[in-house]
Amino acid sequence: MTQSISIADLMTQSGVAFGTSGARGLVSAMTDRVCFAYTCAFLQHLATIGQFSPGRAVAIAGDLRPSTPRIMAACAAAIRHMGGLVDDCGFVPSPAVAAHGFAKDIPSLMVTGSHIPDDRNGIKFNRTDGEVLKPDELAIRAQSVALPDLFDGEGMLRDAQPAEAPVDAATAYIARYIDYFGSQALSSMTLGVYEHSAVGRDILVALVEALGGKAVRLGRSDRFIPVDTEAVRPKDQALARRWAGELGLDAILSTDGDSDRPLLADETGAWMRGDVLGILCARTLGLRAVATPISCNSAVELSGLFDAVRRTRIGSPFVIEAMNALVDEGFGTVCGYEANGGFLLATAVETAGRILPALPTRDAVLPILSVLVDARRRGVTLSALQAQLPARYTCSERLQNYPTAQSQALIAHLEQGPEIHILARLSAMFGALSGPANGIDRTDGLRIHFANGDIIHLRPSGNAPELRCYTESDNPERAAILNEYSLSLVRDYKVPGTT
Structure with missing residues (x-):
């Protein structure tokens, strides 16, 4: 006996929905049935565009949070149910x-909640030629799945x-x-590897040693630690x-939980910002065009290193769309990079025949x-390397357990009315520290520019x-003070009109 269910309805019922990096939700909501249905919907969508058919393999992997093996098993069951073969890659980076x-x-999927606490998890889906993008997410959401008993x-x-x-x-x-x-x-080079519970911790050590460096293992944990590369915990600092x-x-080298976001500390133990790593990486590789979210450091433009810089909404699907457009333009x-440090390479790079x-x-x-x-x-320290860029510095933090609806109500209130009234409202709110606001950007959330050069960006x-x-x-x-x-x-x- 089978039961037909709409993925859109299932998302509403379970609370497991697409965010900026796949479908995520509370572990208690990510039942085997939910994960099975989402995987079937993903493969049904790929079948309509010629990227999946019975007999074709689908790769799966996962991070080290406790719920991951169960969810991987549910996803594998869905792949077999759809007639696919399972390439079980185990516990490796996204x-x-x-x-x-x-x-x-072949398609692939990664069971991971990335940097968020282990009471939550998620599934990140990849097409045969790249990550699923926003149109793919909409197509998956529109599927109906016949669930077996x-x-x-x-x-x-x-x-x-x-x-x-x-x-x-x-190995590859x-x-x-x-x-x-x-x-x-x-x-x-003597390099510390902060292992914590990152799924790629052993790979980082292997790479350091294979490239001729000395690796010093640090802080390995059997308990999952939610390391956020955009908001490094005071303990980790x-x-x-x-x-x-x-x-x-x-x-010191490290990553987040599924090892797709880097953490790199200089010789003093100061963690470098991910958007600075992105600029320096693109410079090292000699790349000419960059796509990066609106939240990233403006030193990328001020440096004059690149022929084109495209700003996007936050999230790898938007960065990928902008990268593809740059490739199409010739x-x-x-490349693309995000404030979390994750780096996306759209085109091959050749250096000295490699x-x-x-x-x-x-x-x-x-x-x-x-x-x-x-x-x-270059024979310099990491801090000296960073000092070669224009003197612009970013900081990011977040209010946890701050409901999405509350965030949205705040942003809607702050950007209500004509721009002259918006700027007056923002100047009154933040002016004690930054003076008058003189511009806003609504690309993603509310990004506020001030006359003294400060920037404050709020985003749910x-x-x-x-x-x-x-x-x-x-x-x-x-x-940092501005962020705090x-x-x-x-x-x-208190947003007027809310309780």
């Missing part, structure tokens, strides 16, 4: 399973099938960087400073290695009940 899928011309009253699979023989996606992912950078690219001081490290080498193939999905390894290799080649999170705040100023201390001040104002601000 970009590794994506690269495996692209190389084999495989689930108990709690929406869990009654019978778990044995896992397939494992497929190795890690590691070789990608060894082949391009060379076996001595990091020689003489203190750990990095201590490790750098005590161990004499050239840098720019020979194109070719780095395109990987148009968020990756943590490339920006980390590129910046380290460039610093070593796309995948969690959080309000993000991005700030930019001419020194890091001021950017802005969040405190927002936290206490």
Whole structure:
């Protein structure tokens, strides 16, 4: 007996919906039935565009949060139900399973909640030729799925099938960087690897050693730690400073949970901003055109390093769309990066006869290695390398457990009315620190420009009940103070007409 269900209805019922990086929700809501249905809908959509048919393989992988193995099993059951074969890549980074899928011309999916706490999880879907984009998400949402009678009253699979023989996606992912950078690219460097619960922690160590560096393992954890590369925890800031001081490290390497967002600390233990890594990585690779979200550091334009810079909404699907447009316009080498540091390579890169193939999905390894290799080649520290860019500094933090509806009501109120009234309202709210507001940008959320050069950007999170705040100023201390001040104002601000 089968039951037909609309994915749109299931999203409403379960609360598991598409955000900026796949479908995410509470683990309690991500039952086997929900995950099975979403996977079937994904494959049904791909079948309509010729990217899936019975007998074709689909790659799956996952991060290290406790709920991931169960969800992977539900996704695998859905693939088999749709007549597909399962390439079980195990627990590897999101970009590794994506690269495996692209190389084999098969779809792939990654079970991960990325940087968010482990009471939540998600599924990130990839087409055979790249991440699913917003039109694909709409098509998946429009599907209806005939669910077989495989689930108990709690929406869990009654019978778990044995896992397939494992497929190795890690070796090719590691070789990608060894082949391009060379076996001595990091020689003489001593690098700490903050492992915590990142799924790519062993791959990072393997890469450092394969490229000639010395890896020092730090902070490995059997408990999932929600490391957010845009809002590094004070504990992680203190750990990095201590490790750098005590161990004499050239840098400290880390990633978020599914290892598609980088963290790189300089020789003092100061974590570098992801959007700075993006600029430095693009410079090292000699890329000519860049797509990046509106929230990223304006040093990318001020540097004069690139022939074209396109600003987008926040989220890799929007960055990919802009990258594709730049490629279509004839720019020979194109990339994208996000404020979280994830780097997307739209075109292949060739250096001294070595070719780095395109990987148009968020990756943590490339920006980390590129910046380290460039610093070593120039004979400078990471802090000195960063100082070569225009003096613009960003900071990002968020209000957690801040309902999305509340965030949306705040933004709607702040941007209500003619622009002259909006600027007056924003000047009154934030003027004590930044003076008069002289411009706004509504590309994604509300980005406020001030006459003194400060920027405050408020945006509801796309995948969690959080309000993000991005700030930019001419020194890091001021950017941090501006961020703290802005969040405190927002936290206490009462939108007229709300309870």
